[in-house]
Amino acid sequence: MTCATRIAFTLALATTALVAGTLAQSQPPARYGLGRPATGDEIRARDIDVMPDGRGLPPGRGTVAEGAAVYAARCASCHGKDGEGASAERLVGRNEGDSFAFATNPKLVRTVGSYWPYATTLFDYTQRAMPFQRPGTLVPNETYAVVAYLLFQNGIVKEDAVMDQATLPKVVMPAHGRFVVDDRKGGRAIK
Amino acid sequence: MKSSRISRRRALAAGTAGIVGAALPASARQNPDTTKVQGPPGREVGARSPFEKPVRTAFSPARTATFTPLQDLDGIITPSDLHFERHHGGVPAVDPQQYSLLIHGMVERPTIFTLAELKRFPGRSMIRFIECSGNGGRAYRLTTPTAELTPQQTDGLTSTSEWTGVPLATLLREVGASPKARWLLAEGMDAAVMTRSVPIEMANDDALIAYGQNGEALRPEQGYPVRLMLPGVEGNASVKWLRRIEVADQPFMTREETSKYTDPLPDGTARMFSLVMDAKSLITEPSYPDKLEGHGWLEVRGLAWSGRGRITRVEVSTDGGKSWQNATLDEPVLPKCHTRFRLPWQWNGGEAVLMSRATDETGYVQPTTAELMKVRGPNTQYHFNNIRAWQVGADGVVRLAGGAA
Known part of the structure; x- marks a missing residue:
């Protein structure tokens, strides 16, 4: 092999390798094959969320009266005897005419009854993060009950209401329909 | 142009005590001529000059938020130990060996990833800010002509880091997210079990499942070992200590995105999912x-x-x-x-x-x-x-x- 031929041959090899290498790396694979399948038990252990249409609500039920007892034992020390707020935020109260002028009137009370648009959110949040010092320790019946109690205290359900998988998603909150999607898009407009 | 023209009364404003010199090692005070004495040898982990004492401050005893001392910093990178904190259930201590991320919902293959597996995916680093959407309320509501407030006190809930991780889009492709998916839920493993809904377009754009911050592992208060990082988006949505992502067809309407982090407007409505931070x-x-x-x-x-x-x-x-x-x-x-x-x-x-x-x-x-x-x-x-x-x-x-x- 002459010197020139050898160089040409080497170049050809290098080019081939380069092309092959480029091809191998230009397209990422559809999958890398990492991770392992999650089992149903593993998903159920973490999947605690509840959606506005009721998806995710566990079996169980609770009444206003039962909820009053749960509230007194587990919630009142931070949120006040009647949900009026103490070291933790106020939960109970409506504004005159269910005013939603929160941007302009600092005197309006912001509570479950005046500002929360979905009753299911109250269940979801109470179940995952309350009571503050022992989060996630209420069983579903206790959570349904305390949600029923707070909805009653806010004048949203009647005293004989029972909350469960069927009834809770049907509760229409006073603040429902007050929320709008974000219309900011950048550009010159100040919104 | 020397900043010596600006006298810094900042140590006092930040609440750190007394005269700076008092906190110096005895050798620094007794041997001002550094050319006449050997300095100490190298150390395994460095520390700031004892003359520099920037601190994060909190404005409530519960310390659920601490603020970055913006007035003490140069450049754009926030030192990791001064990155602002905001948490709703304290800072959990997560063992990286026990950690896993579950992705499920509207996906072909519900999957669990260990930290080591997340790190095997092609990664990406990017320098991006995170700002709490409540940042600046003090300046907005100021009713007096002037106020003795520092940049830290008015706006210290913003910080910038180089974040490293795997693009969320890569993981969504890996698990086979449904083309009908519109939203996903990000959930943390802190005591608040923090949850936020994220539009799928945002997840597929530049969202990162981050494990690195400024060249090292995330700080515990920034979500160690893994957090969601949504560039340009209000900080609360970049869920820390991330344990689960659920892919869905609609937002989950969590407490944080309904009763909190919504913007009341003068027309008697409130804006939801106002995620992007304006200039x-x-x-x-x-x-x-x-x-x-x-x-x-x-x-x-x-x-x-x-x-x-x-x-x-x-x-x-x-x-x-x-x-x-x-x-x-x-x-x-x-x-x-x-x-x-x-x-x-x-x-x-x-x-x-x-x-x-x-x-x-x-x-x-x-x-x-x-x-x-x-x-x-x-x-x-x-x-x-x-x-x-x-x-x-x-x-x-x-x-x-x-x-x-």
């Missing part, structure tokens, strides 16, 4: 509690950022907004990232009002307080990106000036 800037030097000493040149410095892309211009006014000059922007000017701006200024000893105004690549111009208040109302709750002003008194004392400027 904002802030002069960090001079600022309270600086006192300008002597007339002459100094440099006005600050930070600008936008959740919608790059900062294209920062203007500075030294006369309360009557006239504006373009500031210099330090390279690199990155999208959705703090950008350092500078403008030399000659103080003649009189009263002055310093302001900065940012423009981003969409053409959005940072509004005055009056402009923002007109469209948001005085009692709105989040997203306070109005222009900040600093009043320099004839005596050189700098104070936060009325938000209505």
Whole structure:
């Protein structure tokens, strides 16, 4: 092999390798094959969320009266005897005419009854993060009950209401329909 | 141009005690001539000069938020131990060996990833800010003509880091997310089991499942070992200590995105999923509690950022907004990232009002307080990106000036 031929041959090899290498790396694979399948038990252990249409609500039920007892034992020390707020935020109260002028009137009370648009959110949040010092320790019946109690205290359900998988998603909150999607898009407009 | 013209009374404002020299090692005080004594050898982990004592401050005993000392920092990167904190259930101690991320819902293959597996995916690093959407409320609601508030106290809930991780889009492709998916839920493993819904477009854009911060593992208070990082988006949505992602067809309407982190508007509605942070800037030097000493040149410095892309211009006014000059922007000017701006200024000893105004690549111009208040109302709750002003008194004392400027 002459010197020139050898160089040409080497170049050809290098080019081939380069092309092959480029091809191998230009397209990422559809999958890398990492991770392992999650089992149903593993998903159920973490999947605690509840959606506005009721998806995710566990079996169980609770009444206003039962909820009053749960509230007194587990919630009142931070949120006040009647949900009026103490070291933790106020939960109970409506504004005159269910005013939603929160941007302009600092005197309006912001509570479950005046500002929360979905009753299911109250269940979801109470179940995952309350009571503050022992989060996630209420069983579903206790959570349904305390949600029923707070909805009653806010004048949203009647005293004989029972909350469960069927009834809770049907509760229409006073603040429902007050929320709008974000219309900011950048550009010159100040919104 | 020496900053020695600005006397720093900052140690006192930050609440750190007493005379700086008192905290120095005895050798530093007794041997001022460093050329006549050997210095100490190298150490396994470095520490700041004992002369430098920047601290995060909290404004409530519960310390559920701590604020970055913006006035003490140069450049755009926030030292990791000074990155602001906001948590709703404290900082969990997560063992990386026990950690796993579950992705399920509208996916072909519900999957569990260990930390080691997440790190095997092609990664990406990017320098991006995170700002809490409640940042700046103090400046927005200021009712007095001036206030003795530092940049840290008004706006210390913003920080910038280099974040490293795997693009969320890669993981969504790996598990086979349904083309019908519209939203996903991100859930943390703190005591709040924090949850936020994220639009799928945002997840497939530049969202990162981050495990690195400024070249090392995430700090515990930033989500160790794994957090969601949504560039340009209000900090609360970048869920820390991430344990689960559920892919769905609609938002989950969690407590944080309904009863909190929504913006009441003057028309009697409230804006939901107002995720992107609009352009904002802030002069960090001079600022309270600086006192300008002597007339002459100094440099006005600050930070600008936008959740919608790059900062294209920062203007500075030294006369309360009557006239504006373009500031210099330090390279690199990155999208959705703090950008350092500078403008030399000659103080003649009189009263002055310093302001900065940012423009981003969409053409959005940072509004005055009056402009923002007109469209948001005085009692709105989040997203306070109005222009900040600093009043320099004839005596050189700098104070936060009325938000209505």
